[in-house]
Amino acid sequence: xxxxxxxxxxxxxxxxxxxxxxxxxxxxxxxxxxxxxxxxxxxxxxxxxxxxxxxxxxxxxxxxxxxxxxxxxxxxxxxxxxxxxxxxxxxxxxxxxxxxxxxxxxxxxxxxxxxxxxxxxxxxxxxxxxxxxxxxxxxxxxxxxxxxxxxxxxxxxxxxxxxxxxxxxxxxxxxxxxxxxxxxxxxxxxxxxxxxxxxxxxxxxxxxxxxxxxxxxxxxxxxxxxxxx
Amino acid sequence: xxxxxxxxxxxxxxxxxxxxxxxxxxxxxxxxxxxxxxxxxxxxxxxxxxxxxxxxxxxxxxxxxxxxxxxxxxxxxxxxxxxxxxxxxxxxxxxxxxxxxxxxxxxxxxxxxxxxxxxxxxxxxxxxxxxxxxxxxxxxxxxxxxxxxxxxxxxxxxxxxxxxxxxxxxxxxxxxxxxxxxxxxxxxxxxxxxxxxxxxxxxxxxxxxxxxxxxxxxxxxxxxxxxxx
Numbered sequence: 001x002x003x004x005x006x007x008x009x010x011x012x013x014x015x016x017x018x019x020x021x022x023x024x025x026x027x028x029x030x031x032x033x034x035x036x037x038x039x040x041x042x043x044x045x046x047x048x049x050x051x052x053x054x055x056x057x058x059x060x061x062x063x064x065x066x067x068x069x070x071x072x073x074x075x076x077x078x079x080x081x082x083x084x085x086x087x088x089x090x091x092x093x094x095x096x097x098x099x100x101x102x103x104x105x106x107x108x109x110x111x112x113x114x115x116x117x118x119x120x121x122x123x124x125x126x127x128x129x130x131x132x133x134x135x136x137x138x139x140x141x142x143x144x145x146x147x148x149x150x151x152x153x154x155x156x157x158x159x160x161x162x163x164x165x166x167x168x169x170x171x172x173x174x175x176x177x178x179x180x181x182x183x184x185x186x187x188x189x190x191x192x193x194x195x196x197x198x199x200x201x202x203x204x205x206x207x208x209x210x211x212x213x214x215x216x217x218x219x220x221x222x223x224x225x226x227x228x229x
Numbered sequence: 230x231x232x233x234x235x236x237x238x239x240x241x242x243x244x245x246x247x248x249x250x251x252x253x254x255x256x257x258x259x260x261x262x263x264x265x266x267x268x269x270x271x272x273x274x275x276x277x278x279x280x281x282x283x284x285x286x287x288x289x290x291x292x293x294x295x296x297x298x299x300x301x302x303x304x305x306x307x308x309x310x311x312x313x314x315x316x317x318x319x320x321x322x323x324x325x326x327x328x329x330x331x332x333x334x335x336x337x338x339x340x341x342x343x344x345x346x347x348x349x350x351x352x353x354x355x356x357x358x359x360x361x362x363x364x365x366x367x368x369x370x371x372x373x374x375x376x377x378x379x380x381x382x383x384x385x386x387x388x389x390x391x392x393x394x395x396x397x398x399x400x401x402x403x404x405x406x407x408x409x410x411x412x413x414x415x416x417x418x419x420x421x422x423x424x425x426x427x428x429x430x431x432x433x434x435x436x437x438x439x440x441x442x443x444x445x446x447x448x449x450x451x452x453x454x455x456x457x458x
Contacts, residue, residue: 064300068293068339074346095384101345102382105338109331110297116330117303137382145381149374153331153366155324 004029006060007122007163008115010107013048015188015208016126016166019174021052022183023165024124031060031120033111037103038070039077040084044195051187062114066106075100077192084193086201095134098192098203104137105146108162112150115160124163130170140167171211179217186220197222233258235289236351236392237344239336242277244417244437245355245395248403250281251412252394253353260289260349262340266332267299268306269313273424280416291343295335304329306421313422315430324363327421327432333366334375337391341379344389353392359399369396400440408446415449426451 007028011017012035024030034049036042046063053061073079076097085097104127111123127138136142147162154160166174178185190208191198198205200223212219236257240246241264253259263278265271275292282290302308305326314326333356340352356367365371376391383389395403407414419437420427427434429452441448 062297062300064297066297068291068295069342071291071293072339072342072346074342099384101342101384102338102379103342105341105378105382106335109334109338110301112334113298113301113303113330113332117301136384139381142378142381145374145378149334149371149378150331152368152371152374153334155328155330155365 005122006031006118006120007124008033008111008118008120009124010034010111010126011049011052012126013045013052013188014126014190014204015171015178015185015211016128016174018048018052018126018185018188019178019181019183020124020126020166021056022178022181024122024163025056026181028122028124029060030056030058031062031114031118032058033107033114034061034063035066035107035110036063037066037078037100037106039100040080040193041189041191041195044189044191048187048189052184055184055187060118062110064110066110069100069103069106072101084202086199095136096203099135102137104135104142108146112154112160116154116158121159122161122163124165127164127167128169128171128174129167138167140164143167170214171207172214175211175215175217179215188221194224197224200224234351235260235347235349236353237262237340237347237349238353239263239340239355240278240281241355242274242281242417243355243419243433244400244407244414244440245357245403247277247281247355247414247417248407248410248412249353249355249395250285251407251410253351253392254285255410257351257353258289259285259287260291260343260347261287262336262343263290263292264295264336264339265292266295266307266329266335268329269309269422270418270420270424273418273420277416277418281413284413284416289347291339293339295339298329298332298335301330313431315428324365325432328364331366333364333371337375341383341389345383345387350388351390351392353394356393356396357398357400357403358396367396369393372396399443400436401443404440404444404446408444417450423453426453429453
């Protein structure tokens, strides 16, 4: 029996990372990493992580706190004084107010440290470029440079590859891919501001609902009653 | 009166970062960043940070915890089951056992997030290449790639430059530079394993003692009585 190489997968608990986990599982033994960083819905995202990790029977889990991101603030996701925009006309052009400054570097750095210690050969991250919110640290170029940083910043014998399998997919393609692989989309959470039932109104809910509509299927999670679907 | 641009300075509390702070102060308004990451001497390093920050009268301070590095382990600095080597013959060739996997990426990522929020235009880090311990993330190449990561991973209008003013200095030159600038070397802490009086035996103490000898001056901090100086 051949043993699959180990990979660290960043699993926030959203759809993109859930489907990325399903893709990684085809070729790698999974080690799942989750971070709470003071985002509004951190408890709900943690539950999604646990349920997805249980679904795949993964024992190798690392859950970390990045309190520094809340201390630093500067984003509607981590600073409760900044509102999450609901009405598209409220949105200024450019980088969204939900951008957490340089967040993915914190997540990837943790993934690299862990991968180097547990001897994982790959890091999977569910970054989405084309159909996403315009965060600078979701661009393919960003991951190319981060790979170079791993090359120069770790032990000479360390080889860790970053894989971004959904980066060029539309959200609706990610949903179809997830359904094809039997990913537990019913356990995922995307809403930026509610934890019981998804609000259906924030950027992240809107993207999700539009994607399920495009994919021609019903979103299996619960939304507030007033949301038109 | 012209206002100096703001810089985030990584201040561990050791000599290199103290002298880097003194250098940064010549051209920038200081914002000082310190991290505890479960290293053996974290309380003592924090005290050094506070004393140096007080010395320079800096109000803009951010102290963070990187507990993930202790959770991950894999280094003699963060895993109490791995001994800090004292006898040079105990040292395996290559990367030292005190290397904390990919640590500087965590520190720099925090510095970038903070710099982006407070509108700092530079990050100073006291990495030392030539006369140091051989950590891969102290090489000039590493900082060149990290600068590129900042360029691609932050808002388009963000301009943050990484400065490594002591990277090519020998430790003895760093001491001379610090004395020339009136840096408070008496507040710095370098020892990897003791917090009351420096052990004088670990790698970091040895490097420090040798450097003061080369610089022709006495180290102002206290060592255990048995240390031959």
